[in-house]
Amino acid sequence: MEGEVMMKLSKYVLYDILRSKIIIAYTLFLFIVSISMFQMEENSSKAMLSLLNIVLIVLPLVSLVFTTIHYYNSYEFIELMSSQPMSRTRILLSEFGGVSISLLSAFLVGVGIPVLIFSADATGFALLFTGMCLTLVFASIAFLTSVIARDKARGIGFALLLWFYFALIYDGLVLLILFSFSDYPLEKLTLLLSALNPIDLGRIFIMLKMDVSALMGYTGALYKDFFGSGTGILFTTGIMLLWMLLPLWLAVRKFKKKDL
Amino acid sequence: MRHFIIILLLSISLPLFSRTIIVGNNQPVRSLKIAIAIAKNFDTILLHAGTYKEGAITLTKSLTIIGQNNPVLDGEKKYEILLISGKNITIKGIQFRNSGYSAMDDYASIKLVDASHVTIENNEIFNSYFAIHISNTSFVTVRNNRITGSPKSEQLTGNAIHLWKSNYAVIENNHVQGHRDGIYFEFVTFSSIRNNLSEKNIRYGLHFMFSNDDTYFNNTFRNNGAGVAVMYSKKVKMENNHFEQNWGPSAYGILLKDISDSYILHNTFFKNTVGIHLEGTSRIIIERNIFTGNGWALKVQASCENNDFHHNNFTGNSFDIGTNGSISLNTFYKNYWDKYEGYDINKDGIGDIPYHPVSMYSMIVEQNPYSLMLFRSFTVQLLDKAEKAIPSLTPENLS
Numbered sequence: 001m002e003g004e005v006m007m008k009l010s011k012y013v014l015y016d017i018l019r020s021k022i023i024i025a026y027t028l029f030l031f032i033v034s035i036s037m038f039q040m041e042e043n044s045s046k047a048m049l050s051l052l053n054i055v056l057i058v059l060p061l062v063s064l065v066f067t068t069i070h071y072y073n074s075y076e077f078i079e080l081m082s083s084q085p086m087s088r089t090r091i092l093l094s095e096f097g098g099v100s101i102s103l104l105s106a107f108l109v110g111v112g113i114p115v116l117i118f119s120a121d122a123t124g125f126a127l128l129f130t131g132m133c134l135t136l137v138f139a140s141i142a143f144l145t146s147v148i149a150r151d152k153a154r155g156i157g158f159a160l161l162l163w164f165y166f167a168l169i170y171d172g173l174v175l176l177i178l179f180s181f182s183d184y185p186l187e188k189l190t191l192l193l194s195a196l197n198p199i200d201l202g203r204i205f206i207m208l209k210m211d212v213s214a215l216m217g218y219t220g221a222l223y224k225d226f227f228g229s230g231t232g233i234l235f236t237t238g239i240m241l242l243w244m245l246l247p248l249w250l251a252v253r254k255f256k257k258k259d260l
Numbered sequence: 261m262r263h264f265i266i267i268l269l270l271s272i273s274l275p276l277f278s279r280t281i282i283v284g285n286n287q288p289v290r291s292l293k294i295a296i297a298i299a300k301n302f303d304t305i306l307l308h309a310g311t312y313k314e315g316a317i318t319l320t321k322s323l324t325i326i327g328q329n330n331p332v333l334d335g336e337k338k339y340e341i342l343l344i345s346g347k348n349i350t351i352k353g354i355q356f357r358n359s360g361y362s363a364m365d366d367y368a369s370i371k372l373v374d375a376s377h378v379t380i381e382n383n384e385i386f387n388s389y390f391a392i393h394i395s396n397t398s399f400v401t402v403r404n405n406r407i408t409g410s411p412k413s414e415q416l417t418g419n420a421i422h423l424w425k426s427n428y429a430v431i432e433n434n435h436v437q438g439h440r441d442g443i444y445f446e447f448v449t450f451s452s453i454r455n456n457l458s459e460k461n462i463r464y465g466l467h468f469m470f471s472n473d474d475t476y477f478n479n480t481f482r483n484n485g486a487g488v489a490v491m492y493s494k495k496v497k498m499e500n501n502h503f504e505q506n507w508g509p510s511a512y513g514i515l516l517k518d519i520s521d522s523y524i525l526h527n528t529f530f531k532n533t534v535g536i537h538l539e540g541t542s543r544i545i546i547e548r549n550i551f552t553g554n555g556w557a558l559k560v561q562a563s564c565e566n567n568d569f570h571h572n573n574f575t576g577n578s579f580d581i582g583t584n585g586s587i588s589l590n591t592f593y594k595n596y597w598d599k600y601e602g603y604d605i606n607k608d609g610i611g612d613i614p615y616h617p618v619s620m621y622s623m624i625v626e627q628n629p630y631s632l633m634l635f636r637s638f639t640v641q642l643l644d645k646a647e648k649a650i651p652s653l654t655p656e657n658l659s
Contacts, residue, residue, distance in 0.1 A: 174633070204633065214554075
């Protein structure tokens with residue numbers, strides 16, 4: 001009964017999102033960019049490189065901003081639903097379900113189809129896997145920040161700041177750490193550092209397919225041994241799942257106690 | 261004059277008087293050792309099918325030993341199977357297996373010492389310490405042999421084809437795998453290595469030291485522990501070889517160390533951690549090679565000078581060139597770089613602004629290998645772009 005209501009609610013959220021046409025524009029944007037990358041570059045590996053940038057930079061940004069805006073736009077709807085005999089957990093989860101399904105399908109149509117047509121190899125599948133994970137992770141993070149932040153402006157500001165941190169600042173900090181402590185053995189530390197940022201984790205996962213020759217040099221052998229093995233793939237998937245579930249769980253916890 | 265003609269005729273007809281000795285289980289002569297003992301120069305020994313466990317065999321006469329239907333000489337993991345020290349000797353169509361192992365001596369399946377004009381062809385050699393060990397020998401041909409080792413560790417395995425202080429050797433059409441070094445040259449001159457396939461060796465596919473005036477072409481070196489090393493030599497010509505999938509922290513398509521006056525032409529480097537690593541090399545011409553999918557296509561250390569790199573294709577490499585210095589004493593021109601972002605207004609097929617193949621990040625990785633974990637990240641791309649606009653770290657005149 002409850003599950004049925006949740007499905008219904010997710011469906012309404014989905015309809016609502018589709019009506020706003022932003023998600024359709026996003027799908028088209030991804031599709032056109034991906035197709036033109038594959039058409040313009042002479043070999044598909046270079047196109048994959050450009051797509052890698054889309055997946056690592058644009059995807060988290062869109063995921064964060066879109067989710068945040070959606071949350072604040074449907075704030076009244078959420079308030080209305082809260083007055084109904086429904087648990088708040090289910091309301092928030094069905095909102096998350098609707099948003100993530102729409103973002104995921106936009107990604108799978110916009111990037112997935114071109115990749116499957118032009119470059120359906122291990123690198124391609126790694127790219128799609130990473131893209132899907134990052135979409136969900138950042139939607140989940142956006143829910144947390146939206147629940148915490150009081151108004152729309154702050155929420156979006158917070159989301160942008162987080163994107164800036166994960167996409168840019170974090171790597172700068174890592175570079176700083178690696179150079180400051182270059183006299184010490186840093187193998188384990190680099191593994192830990194890569195797990196603390198979903199974008200880095202996804203990037204390394206793709207690089208293991210794309211730049212395997214370079215990665216075999218130096219510490220790369222460590223990455224290959226670790227991430228390339230069965231436990232490594234499990235580790236990547238596990239950490240990604242953690243990155244999806246933990247913010248969502250925190251968001252739900254906060255949302256339950258929140259004075260709407 | 262008449263005497264001369266008689267002598268000439270005699271010398272030509274001498275081989276015609278040679279006998280053929282047949283060795284086999286159902287033959288009067290059952291042992292190769294006995295056959296060698298009763299044979300005279302220019303005789304032929306036909307070795308019939310069967311397994312011969314005769315310990316160490318020594319051959320000093322000018323004989324041709326031909327195996328029929330794949331006879332096996334077994335060293336029982338104790339002996340050096342065949343020691344050759346003489347001239348005009350041919351060994352053909354025999355399977356050698358299980359030569360002995362010794363930490364003191366270089367036991368081999370076939371060992372040549374102080375020999376000349378020896379041909380070793382169509383043999384199969386399995387599970388040896390050294391497979392073919394040649395020293396102080398000239399005019400030796402090693403052809404169509406199939407050598408398979410059982411790789412244990414670098415210390416417990418010898419080289420497949422090992423040449424020391426020899427000259428005028430031809431190594432061709434061999435397939436070697438699973439040894440320490442596939443083909444090993446030390447103090448070998450005026451020799452050629454061609455059409456060989458050397459793969460899955462623990463250390464180098466080809467190991468080349470103090471060997472001048474040699475050529476190697478049409479060989480494939482694949483998936484060796486450390487690729488190919490050419491060191492302390494000059495006037496070496498490397499042509500039409502394939503270097504593939506040599507992966508590892510110190511694996512190279514070719515490692516060049518203290519080489520001078522050599523040519524590297526028309527080779528293909530595919531998916532190696534480093535395509536060519538140059539250290540202390542000078543006056544080398546690297547021309548018309550293809551570098552695809554390597555971690556680093558080239559690593560040119562600062563100790564290299566006066567090398568010419570031209571008409572090479574660089575596609576799909578993670579890094580095109582890595583270096584540890586800030587100035588470059590080498591020349592690069594007319595290469596194709598797939599990472600080129602410039603323009604070609606006059607459509608002559610040559611970009612109008614020079615390409616800088618050393619990226620900022622390749623310099624960073626050279627200094628701090630751990631930072632490879634940030635490769636292809638947004639931050640790193642920004643750094644690279646900034647460096648392109650205002651070069652400070654990368655060698656300026658390298659373009």
